[in-house]
Amino acid sequence: MATLPQLIEEDIQRIDASLNDFNAQADATVALVIDKGGFLITHAGQAGELDLTTIAALASGAFLANQTIAGLVNEENFNCTYQQGERTGLFIVNIDEHCLLVVIFKAVTGVGVVKYYASAAVQKIARQLAVAQAREPGKGFDLSELNVADPQNLFRRK
Amino acid sequence: MAIINQATKELQVKVVYYGPAMGGKTTNLVQVHDHVQTAAGNKGKLVSLATSSDRTLFFDFLPIEAMTIKGFKTKFQLYTVPGQVIYNTTRQLVLRGVDGIVFVADSQYEKMPENVESFQNLLENLTSLRMNLAEIPYVLQYNKRDLPNAAPMEYMEFLLNNRDVQVPSFGGTAHKCEGVFESLNMITRMLLQKFINQSAPQYA
Numbered sequence: 001m002a003t004l005p006q007l008i009e010e011d012i013q014r015i016d017a018s019l020n021d022f023n024a025q026a027d028a029t030v031a032l033v034i035d036k037g038g039f040l041i042t043h044a045g046q047a048g049e050l051d052l053t054t055i056a057a058l059a060s061g062a063f064l065a066n067q068t069i070a071g072l073v074n075e076e077n078f079n080c081t082y083q084q085g086e087r088t089g090l091f092i093v094n095i096d097e098h099c100l101l102v103v104i105f106k107a108v109t110g111v112g113v114v115k116y117y118a119s120a121a122v123q124k125i126a127r128q129l130a131v132a133q134a135r136e137p138g139k140g141f142d143l144s145e146l147n148v149a150d151p152q153n154l155f156r157r158k
Numbered sequence: 159m160a161i162i163n164q165a166t167k168e169l170q171v172k173v174v175y176y177g178p179a180m181g182g183k184t185t186n187l188v189q190v191h192d193h194v195q196t197a198a199g200n201k202g203k204l205v206s207l208a209t210s211s212d213r214t215l216f217f218d219f220l221p222i223e224a225m226t227i228k229g230f231k232t233k234f235q236l237y238t239v240p241g242q243v244i245y246n247t248t249r250q251l252v253l254r255g256v257d258g259i260v261f262v263a264d265s266q267y268e269k270m271p272e273n274v275e276s277f278q279n280l281l282e283n284l285t286s287l288r289m290n291l292a293e294i295p296y297v298l299q300y301n302k303r304d305l306p307n308a309a310p311m312e313y314m315e316f317l318l319n320n321r322d323v324q325v326p327s328f329g330g331t332a333h334k335c336e337g338v339f340e341s342l343n344m345i346t347r348m349l350l351q352k353f354i355n356q357s358a359p360q361y362a
């Protein structure tokens with residue numbers, strides 16, 4: 001299974017810049033880039049007390065459930081999902097094979113404007129992810145300091 | 159697959175608890191949530207997408223932060239799958255991007271066909287995701303050891319741990335938190351070991 005590339009600081013800075021531009025244009029509250037496995041990669045905006053880790057896990061599950069429904073109704077692709085609430089809206093759109101853009105916005109903003117500006121943001125983010133994919137990150141992830149045979153370092157019961 | 163984010167200095171890892179219905183997967187997560195010793199703010203909420211009768215409908219989800227290694231935070235995301243046969247599509251969705259698996263088997267004699275069927279289903283679902291169990295760290299937990307009709311561990315090993323490479327296995331009584339942390343710590347160790355091997359310098 002192909003995997004998400006290692007992301008370096010430059011990647012995240014550029015993705016964050018795209019998200020900040022998008023938030024300003026679409027008047028979004030917070031925008032997240034997440035992996036389809038449910039991981040939060042980065043976010044921009046006013047997250048406040050929002051539990052973004054859990055939102056990322058649930059959003060990816062919801063999006064993938066819709067993709068599966070698409071298959072069942074012989075639709076090749078539902079590339080976005082939208083939830084309309086009284087005060088808040090949620091928009092999830094596909095970025096590439098691995099990632100999704102999740103947007104939380106005030107209901108008064110309207111999904112049209114979010115959808116319009118999201119398409120440009122998605123393209124910018126996808127380009128940056130493609131750059132990261134093409135790059136060979138020279139620096140590995142050095143875990144050599146950890147003694148994995150020592151259970152004291154891991155999860156402990158109260 | 160695990161996300162290594164050099165910018166935010168994070169390693170994010172996904173562990174899925176798999177197994178037959180009513181085997182104790184959700185109980186494992188509840189026990190970890192209730193008993194894990196973490197610094198303040200390092201344990202997230204346990205989210206359960208369950209039916210009105212408390213059966214898992216989509217998944218349970220528990221994010222926990224473990225140790226920091228050389229400045230990198232290691233974040234573990236624990237998921238369960240719904241065990242009931244009809245929810246296979248959901249199980250496939252949850253398995254996407256999995257790094258490690260804890261297979262929770264039910265030790266009761268009459269549950270052996272379900273254990274074997276669930277293990278077979280895991281293999282099939284991984285294949286459909288173009289993954290291979292031989293390349294994914296996993297451990298076995300033989301749960302419900304406290305019940306009088308529990309089959310001997312040797313019998314369960316013969317049924318479920320009889321592949322080319324035998325994996326670590328643990329007896330468990332999840333509702334008393336027995337075997338829960340043993341399984342979690344072992345899969346964590348195996349995963350970190352895998353990352354160490356992957357990150358070792360490659361010489362041409």
